[in-house]
Amino acid sequence: RNGSGKSTLLKMLCGLFLAPAGEIKIPHDVRFGHLPQVLEDCPDLSGGQRLNRVLSKILSDEPNVLLLDEPTNHLDSRNRRSLMRMLEHYPGTLIIASHDTELINTVTDTLWHIDLGQVTVFRGIYFNYQxxxxxxxxxxxxxxxxxxxxxxxxxxxxxxxxxxxxxxxxxxxxxxxxxxxxxxxxxxxxxxxxxxxxxxxxxxxxxxxxxxxxxxSLNFPEVIKPKFRLKGLGHHKPLIRIQDASVAYEAVVILEDIHFHLSGCERVALHGNNASGKSTFVKA
Missing domain, CATH: 1.20.20 (F1FO ATP Synthase)
Structure with a gap:
């Protein structure tokens, strides 16, 4: 679950954090490649583009142990499938912290379930564990x-x-x-x-x-139930109307000929490949 220590464990394994107790022994020939959950490099790129660039740099160092922290968070469906194919054929050791059950079922064969300070080790895929x-x-x-x-x-x-x-x-x-x-x-x-x-x-x-x-003690995955209430607009009046608009990022036109209408109580999903302009459209 969130806050159980997955990211901290990965950082301790690659030496970014010191263990508060005990000792971590790593053989001298182990080369870690650590992909953090938050990627701060290249802020001008989309989340998926940043991940691809950082992961490519990590792989160029030929690590024999990959530590991946929520690697599919910012990927579109195409890049997500591509990442899973690559990880399936990765010859080294994989340690992945993720809530993505499809990723875990596809590329891992051992599960460490961390809950309430305890680690349950299961030999098999997440589906079988569940x-x-x-x-x-x-x-x-x-x-x-x-x-x-x-x-x-x-x-x-x-x-x-x-x-x-x-x-x-x-x-x-x-x-x-x-x-x-x-x-x-x-x-x-x-x-x-x-x-x-x-x-x-x-x-x-x-x-x-x-x-x-x-x-x-069965340690079922955390089910988050919001306890707050959102007071929305209880009517169907027009909220946003866009006609013949364009969206640009640093003088580069990303979207054009936009016609968009949004009324109260509607729910809209923006779907598209990485770098297609979803975040830029929302910011605009």
Whole structure:
């Protein structure tokens, strides 16, 4: 999840950060190539162009270990496919920090899942890891449902036994008062069933707590649920109208003959290749 330490780990491996504890031992013949998440070089280029330029420079040094931090963040679909093909045939070691599940499934064979300061190592692709988690979650939830039914049945049985115990005690006390001295169930036997019922409920609660702890430790990916509210314009009045416009970047015309109309409550996606002018259009 975000903030779990993926980027920091990559920086420690290539020597940009010092480990606060312990020791990192790297063989002398290891040559790291580190692609950071934020690329500050060449601000005049698009995000995809910057990544291609920086990655080409890294590969020219012939690293045998590539450390890639969110490499597909700024790539269009074409460049993204091209990057994955290149990484599939890369002969060295790859360590990738990414939320891109397709990338992880395509080019990696071992998963390190970092969550709450712990690392879970899984030999296989991300899809299989998720499937195992889902199957285990379903199994635990099924067992919790069974335990809930068992707890309800045990609770009802205990209540019946307590009521039977109460009636027997009242009846015994009444006959003793009448000096009839009948043979009645002993208090030991009367209490034995109740004690057994309480122990059974205690065991059920203990088992339930164990399952809940196991369920919480499955480390499912973080699901971000926004808690804020956006107060939009609740009408369909025209907001933006563009006719016969052009967009230029440093005197170079990128887009021309633009006709664009946007009304309230509409949702528009800008889609195109890297450097096609999407960001420039928004800035304009």
């Amino acid at each position: 499937q195992i988690l889902e199957d285990k979650k379903a199994s635990i939830e099924q067992e919790l449902s069974r335990i809930a039914r068992q707890k309800k049945e045990s609770h009802l049985a205990l209540m019946k036994e307590q009521e039977r115990n109460k009636r027997a005690r009242v009846q015994g006390e009444k006959k003793i008062a009448q000096r009839k001295w009948p043979t009645v169930r002993s208090h030991t036997k009367l209490g034995s069933a109740i004690t057994t019922g309480n122990k059974r409920l205690s065991h059920i609660n203990y088992k339930k707590q164990q399952l809940l702890e196991e369920l919480s």
